[in-house]
Amino acid sequence: MSTQVQMPTVAAVALRAVDKTFGAGGSKQAAAVTALTGIDLKVAPGEFVSLIGPSGCGKSTLMRLVADLEQPSAGTIEVFGKTAHQARLDQDYGIAFQAAGLLPWRTVRANIELPLEVHGVGRPERRARAEELLEMVGLADFAGHRPDQLSGGMQQRVAIARALAERPRLLLMDEPFGALDEMTRERMQDELVDLSAQTGCAVIFVTHSIPEAVYLSNRVVVMSPRPGRVSAIVPIALGERTEGTREDTTFFAAVTAVREALRAPDRQGVEPR
Amino acid sequence: MKIGAGPGRPWPGRRHLRSLGAGIAAFVLLILLWEGYKLIGSPDGFSLHDVRLLPRADDDSMPHVWQVVQRFSEPEISAAGSSSVLVAVLKAAWFSFRISVAGWLGGVLVGVLLAVLMQRFRTAQDALLPYIIVSQTVPLVAIAPVIVGWGGQLAVFGQPWQPWMSVAVISGYLAFFPVAVGMLRGLNSPQPAQLGLMHSYAASWWQTLVRLRLPASVGYLVPALRLAAAASVIGTIVAEISTGTRGGIGRLIIEYAQSATGDPARPWTAIVGAAGLGLVVAALVSLLDVGLSRFNPAGAR
Numbered sequence: 001m002s003t004q005v006q007m008p009t010v011a012a013v014a015l016r017a018v019d020k021t022f023g024a025g026g027s028k029q030a031a032a033v034t035a036l037t038g039i040d041l042k043v044a045p046g047e048f049v050s051l052i053g054p055s056g057c058g059k060s061t062l063m064r065l066v067a068d069l070e071q072p073s074a075g076t077i078e079v080f081g082k083t084a085h086q087a088r089l090d091q092d093y094g095i096a097f098q099a100a101g102l103l104p105w106r107t108v109r110a111n112i113e114l115p116l117e118v119h120g121v122g123r124p125e126r127r128a129r130a131e132e133l134l135e136m137v138g139l140a141d142f143a144g145h146r147p148d149q150l151s152g153g154m155q156q157r158v159a160i161a162r163a164l165a166e167r168p169r170l171l172l173m174d175e176p177f178g179a180l181d182e183m184t185r186e187r188m189q190d191e192l193v194d195l196s197a198q199t200g201c202a203v204i205f206v207t208h209s210i211p212e213a214v215y216l217s218n219r220v221v222v223m224s225p226r227p228g229r230v231s232a233i234v235p236i237a238l239g240e241r242t243e244g245t246r247e248d249t250t251f252f253a254a255v256t257a258v259r260e261a262l263r264a265p266d267r268q269g270v271e272p273r
Numbered sequence: 274m275k276i277g278a279g280p281g282r283p284w285p286g287r288r289h290l291r292s293l294g295a296g297i298a299a300f301v302l303l304i305l306l307w308e309g310y311k312l313i314g315s316p317d318g319f320s321l322h323d324v325r326l327l328p329r330a331d332d333d334s335m336p337h338v339w340q341v342v343q344r345f346s347e348p349e350i351s352a353a354g355s356s357s358v359l360v361a362v363l364k365a366a367w368f369s370f371r372i373s374v375a376g377w378l379g380g381v382l383v384g385v386l387l388a389v390l391m392q393r394f395r396t397a398q399d400a401l402l403p404y405i406i407v408s409q410t411v412p413l414v415a416i417a418p419v420i421v422g423w424g425g426q427l428a429v430f431g432q433p434w435q436p437w438m439s440v441a442v443i444s445g446y447l448a449f450f451p452v453a454v455g456m457l458r459g460l461n462s463p464q465p466a467q468l469g470l471m472h473s474y475a476a477s478w479w480q481t482l483v484r485l486r487l488p489a490s491v492g493y494l495v496p497a498l499r500l501a502a503a504a505s506v507i508g509t510i511v512a513e514i515s516t517g518t519r520g521g522i523g524r525l526i527i528e529y530a531q532s533a534t535g536d537p538a539r540p541w542t543a544i545v546g547a548a549g550l551g552l553v554v555a556a557l558v559s560l561l562d563v564g565l566s567r568f569n570p571a572g573a574r
Contacts, residue, residue, distance in 0.1 A: 069469055089475045101466035105488050105568045114484065118474045 010081040012170050012202035013043040013066055018075035020061055020228075034227035035061045039075070041221065041230060043202050045169060050205045050213035050220045052258065058228025059206045060174050066204060067095055067172050079170065091119065093170040094163030094201075098178045100155040102147040102162075109134065109143040112162045119166070133161040136195065153184040160192070164199065171196070171203045178208065186246070189215055193241050210262070214238075214254045215246065222261040232261035289559070304338050311335055336538040341545065344538035358539065362525065362546035369509050369521040370550055372437050376444025377505040377554070381498065383445065384452025391453075392460040392486065393478065402457075409450050413508065417443055417515040436518045443516075444508035448501040455497030459490025491568035495561070502558045506551045522547050 020036040035058040043049050051059040064070045065077055068088040079087035087093060102111045112130045121129075134140045137157040147155055156176055163171060177185045189212060196203050207213050213220045217236050224231040236254050238245055245251055314330030328334055336344075345362070348355040387405065391398035420442050424434040463485050471481045513523030526543040533540050 064469075067469075067473055069472060088473060091475070093473070095470065095473045097466040097469065099464055099466040101464055101470055103467065103485065103488065105491075114470075115474045118471070118476045118480050118484065 009045060011042045011078070012045045012047065012080060013041070013204065014076075014078040015039050015041045015062075015066070016076045018062075018065065018077060019073045020058065020065060020070065021073045036065075037227040037229050039228075039230060043170075043204060045202050046196075046200050047219070048196055048203045048205065048217045050207055050217040051223060052207055052210065052213045052220055053223030053228070053231075053262070054225055055208075056228075057223040057225040059223050061228070062223075063172050063174055063204055063206050067093060087170075091115070091166040092168055093172050094166060094168040095172045096156070096159045096163045096174070096176045098175040100147070100152075100159040102155055102158055104147050106147075107143065108139060108145050108147065108150070108158050111147065111158055112165055115162065115165045129165060130161075133164055136164070136198070137161045137191070151184075153180050153188055156180065156188065157191070160195070164195070164201075167199075169201060171201045173203065174206045175208065176205075177212065185212070190241070192216060210255050210258050211246070211251075214251065214258055215241065220258050220261075222258060231264065234258050234261055289563070307335065308338060311337065333534070333537045336541060340538045341541045344536075344542050358542050362522070362542055365520065365522040365525040365543075366546045366550045368437075369506075369513065369523065369547075370553065372441050372513075372521065373444055373502075373505045373509045373550070373554055375437075375441040376446075376508060377448050377502055379441065379445035380448025380450075380501055380505060381452050384449040384497075384501070385456055385494075387449070387453045388456035388460055388490075389482070391457050392482075398457070405450065405453055408446070413443060413447070413511050414515045416446065417512055421516050436516065437520075439516055440509055440512040440518050440521070443512035444505045447504040447508035451497045451500035451504065452494070455493045455500075456490055459493030460486045462493065463489045488568045491565050495558075495565060498561060499555065499558050502554045503551065506547075506554050510547060522550060 018039040021032050021034050023032045051062060053059050065072050066084060068084040077084045080092050109130045112133055113126045116126045134143055137160060139157055177188050205216055214236055220234045220236060221230055222232040234257050238250060311330045316329060316331040318325050318329040319327035345359040346357055349358050349361045391401055421439045424439045427434050467485055471485055510523035513521040514527055529540040529543045
């Protein structure tokens with residue numbers, strides 16, 4: 001609707017007054033659950049934003065709304081100035097879930113080619129793109145392997161490569177490292193920082209882990225549950241991530257800031273968790 | 274990074290060889306049990322208050338294994354120029370085999386189509402599934418005359434309805450059920466993340482079916498095909514008997530049973546033939562399994 005030229009940069013994602021209620025519309029109104037209410041959020045192109053909050057705060061739902069996997073009950077969602085629906089049809093985003101969701105009967109390469117195949121990209125082009133992505137995630141030697149021959153971290157890398165196949169400008173990630181051990185997790189975080197810098201992708205990253213959110217993000221969006229809403233937005237200024245970043249005092253200060261934002265008693269009724 | 278190249282997958286044939294060995298061992302055990310019982314069992318069986326609990330072990334009720342084997346090589350009837358029982362049993366088994374395959378193919382086709390329809394339309398599932406389950410509670414003996422009656426009024430591609438077609442339809446009627454149910458489960462088996470991915474690719478229903486649901490259903494389909502094979506053989510034999518179709522192993526079992534008093538080994542030849550038919554059909558389906566093992570995580574391991 002508002003794709004005027006006067007705005008120099010269209011936001012990667014813009015949510016305005018978004019509500020999401022599950023189980024509404026039916027006759028039984030009592031069963032309706034408000035998952036999200038009054039969400040306003042803008043993500044700039046190339047920006048890395050993490051969504052953090054306790055279970056049930058609707059952070060995954062928020063990501064799924066942007067992905068057009070769920071429909072908002074109220075409010076508007078724009079992705080690069082289009083509706084979320086149009087953005088999905090145009091393949092403006094790539095997505096990765098906690099479960100890598102690789103197809104076990106396909107090789108690693110064929111898994112990465114899947115989205116390209118669905119969109120009718122020719123075989124030589126598909127193959128070239130898959131090789132390029134495998135190189136990027138450091139799995140060039142594993143192109144012909146089957147997913148069950150790979151470790152969890154490697155499977156997740158394949159899933160990320162697959163999400164990048166269509167060169168999206170937005171990457172949506174729902175706890176992609178949630179099932180990995182701490183060591184692998186930190187290495188994957190480093191790789192993701194590199195990837196997002198390399199590709200210039202904006203990223204919306206859902207996580208449970210405060211250090212992870214802090215390390216990866218330009219901004220951490222802190223959410224609170226029942227009903228899910230944004231309770232704070234913590235900007236992170238760590239500069240370039242290096243070996244020492246995780247031991248830096250500014251890093252710990254940012255972690256503390258997010259932790260306090262999560263704890264802040266700004267909700268109407270404090271619920272036992 | 275840990276080297277992800279797992280150990281080479283063991284040669285798939287080894288598993289099949291082992292199960293073949295186990296099958297042969299079970300067969301030998303069965304013969305030993307049979308002959309062992311004949312050795313120690315009473316010729317009058319064992320009765321408790323006039324209720325017979327163990328069968329008679331005399332040669333009329335339980336002929337020796339070698340008598341049955343020998344009977345195969347003897348002429349079917351005493352008239353001169355009669356071919357051997359083996360030839361008669363093989364001919365009948367071949368006749369029934371072809372009908373079973375026809376019934377199996379038809380049943381698999383109908384089962385897969387029904388499953389796809391039910392997956393596509395929730396309403397179709399709600400409407401069809403109860404009837405699919407009820408269909409299997411109708412006794413075959415009851416539907417056989419109906420199908421013969423209907424078939425008699427039909428012509429297929431200008432050809433009049435053949436009796437074997439009724440048998441194949443009944444065979445397929447039994448075979449489609451495990452396929453429809455197993456396939457439906459398989460089509461619904463992909464993880465939410467996989468379905469979400471396909472949705473995020475804006476993949477059509479057809480693309481999702483071909484690239485995700487069908488390959489994912491193979492692990493459910495293969496056991497269903499095996500059940501369907503067993504059902505189609507049983508359906509063929511029972512339908513041959515209840516429709517009175519000549520030429521198959523079902524009819525042969527009835528014919529030979531009538532001569533049991535004078536020729537006790539003869540009925541067993543037909544029964545062995547029926548069992549052999551079942552084994553052959555099961556083996557053919559196992560070949561399919563080998564061909565599809567890429568899609569079958571259980572089969573690949």
